[in-house]
Amino acid sequence: MNAARLPSGGLYAIANGPCEGLVDRAIEAMHGGACMLQYRDLHSDSTHRLDIARALVAATQPFNVPVIIDHDLDLMRASGAAGVHLGSMDDDPVAVRASLGPDAIIGVSCYGDLERARAMAAKDVDYLSFGAFHPSPSKPHARQVSPELLREAASLGPAVVAIGGITPDNGAALLAAGADFLASISGVFGSTDPRAAARRFHTLFDATRAVSS
Secondary structure (H helix, E strand, O other), X not given: OOOOOOXXXXXXXXXXXXXXXHHHHHHHHHHOOOXXXXXXXOOOOHHHHHHHHHHHHHHHHHXXXXXXXXXXXXXXXXXXXXXXXXXXXXXXXXXXXXXXXXXXXXXXXXXXXXXXXXXXXXXXXXXEEEOXXXXXXXXXXXXXXXXXXXXXXXXXXXXXEEXXXXXXXXXXXXXXXXXXXXXXXXXHHOOOOHHHHHHHHHHHXXXXXXXXX
């Protein structure tokens, strides 16, 4: 596990392209407290995606925020991003770790599958992502899962990410259940004020830490 580069927890903002002003919105999200950023774009051509990924990596440097690339190892390498997020149809994390080396952040989607999470936890990944926990405009057909899943996942070793329709209003229960990160796509990038949206998440994390300390 790459604990040195992975934040201890916080808002994981997912920049879903193509989107006008994506880099500027990402900067606003980081000003608001986003501690990790993922770039995903399933529609743009490779040249555009590389341009955006490189711009995001450059923009995150003053904030010391790692950029994670969704699925695409080649784009991760070419852009200088910190890591990659893998789904069920992507390469095995063991092969990805061997290819990228010990410093890369590797995260995997586990959906609502605890058995998959157990298998992935044994493969030197840095975080396990679960969801959806609430109806999500980004993935409206995703199957919803119970927060109880997070309680079991928290004992597996890697950090735990919750995703799917998460807001500052419903996120506290997920943190209490064991989530280290709350991931948001439309909750941040769909907002008219990404900085304020991210700040609301950041305030939630601060309040949760204050209670647990």
